[in-house]
Amino acid sequence: MIDKNQIVASFKELQDNICSSLESLDGEGKFRQDLWERPGGGGGRTRIIQGQHIEKGGVNFSAVHGDLSDQMQEKLGLQTKDFFATGVSIVLHPVNPWTPIIHMNVRYFECGKNVWWFGGGIDLTPHYIIDGLAIDFHQRLKAVCDKSHPDFYPKYKEWADNYFYVRHRKETRGIGGIFFDRLDQSVLSKEALYDYVMNVGQSFVPIYTQQFSDTFQRDYSEQNKAWQLTRRGRYVEFNLVWDRGTKFGLETDGNIESILMSMPPTSTWTYRHEPGLIEKETLTKLIKGIDWTNERPSELA
């Protein structure tokens, strides 16, 4: 039977492997590690890279425990307060505007003796949507999901479309990906879900390597860079206004520096920024419901 110690060990190993692969990809930057402790119990390993190609990236592991607040207990609909939570979270902001921002999270939660669930996902925020790379991204996610259950990809893809939606802009944050939460024995066995979540985590390096390798050496103009900074502003808006994870962290005295490692290194807000033609093309694709696993998505016709 999978227990939390094994999950913690696997998540730590995942963090180690991802950090070492990202250092290789960047070719120059090295992760700086900060260990932190949570006053209520547990702690984490925050790792930040500022490299030549990855302008700012965070790969964080944490494992915390203690008692839930009354408010949190009610919100989660739980019978007991003693919780344990562990996870790995990643956000990478690249230098090159043609390389997408990527986000990944895998997490495991326990409360009392009988309640447990897994959650997580991977989603992509290209400053410029390149159809071939969007298709590659979603096809790989679908392949990972299909190993566990044929319903997972369509269901969690839709969940990501809905979750990563910048409501006040009426646009998706990027091209989505997969998002899932509270997967428990009603979905699959604990072992099977553990395998699924670890497969998602292990898919991060090949998925991002493809996105990165295809784009990091592309030439870019000042206009491309300006657009990247504007899109990063939207990323900030989503994270601070709508992202439940970020809001939860900020409202409950989480580790601020670790939570806000997702913020871009620099971003701009220009009043009524006028996108050019190529930028406008990306904007038309920031909508829900595109089937990116299809080589010729009919929604783009």
Added chain:
Amino acid sequence: MIDKNQIVASFKELQDNICSSLESLDGEGKFRQDLWERPGGGGGRTRIIQGQHIEKGGVNFSAVHGDLSDQMQEKLGLQTKDFFATGVSIVLHPVNPWTPIIHMNVRYFECGKNVWWFGGGIDLTPHYIIDGLAIDFHQRLKAVCDKSHPDFYPKYKEWADNYFYVRHRKETRGIGGIFFDRLDQSVLSKEALYDYVMNVGQSFVPIYTQQFSDTFQRDYSEQNKAWQLTRRGRYVEFNLVWDRGTKFGLETDGNIESILMSMPPTSTWTYRHEPGLIEKETLTKLIKGIDWTNERPSELA
């Protein structure tokens, strides 16, 4: 008897006067005006300046009417739905890190035949707190308040301290100022409150002129500029996470470009940014409860 038409006319005139004074101060930038209409009724005049000293500034007027949502009606505790609201809102982000960010708002709200109130305030967010200028700012606000009621300044200064608080950073946004809301006949007569709010509005130009003139030509280093961009990041965090006005606008399909004119032109998030000694001094003063009207505030001793 003061009626809403007169308030609208006064607010429009205030917007005109402030814009013309700011163009003089900047010496180069001119306001660009966008007229907008609200589908539910009314509209506004958004005016944006991008000048040589004011990097990005907005001076907005709006007057809207219609029916409140059920949710809003309940939140405000009102008996009827038909509302009218008008106001002037300003946010200025200067080029020079020694010049503070300033924010001002005056507003008037009516619902049905009998319910009305005024609200507003001015607050200052220096990237570097210069004691003399902080004192000048608060002394001028106190003088404006004292013309209407001796309780106003202490009360609304405390309100500002509490309102402009970045909870997750455990620091105030800047040095505060005054903030007030729902001032009605229980406080002073409508005429007296109109006079008060107009006095606050008219104090904006002399107050900002003092801050601007003393700082806009000061030399600054790359370190100063980097600190400014970091402090602008905090400004973004406050506005998107905690500011009720911004959140209300974003959640109720307001005019996005007009609401987010308060966003800085550029801002940065550096993981665990290490402030220098001068920057640290400013941080020690980002706390509630400093009496800035006192030439030697004991809290700073």
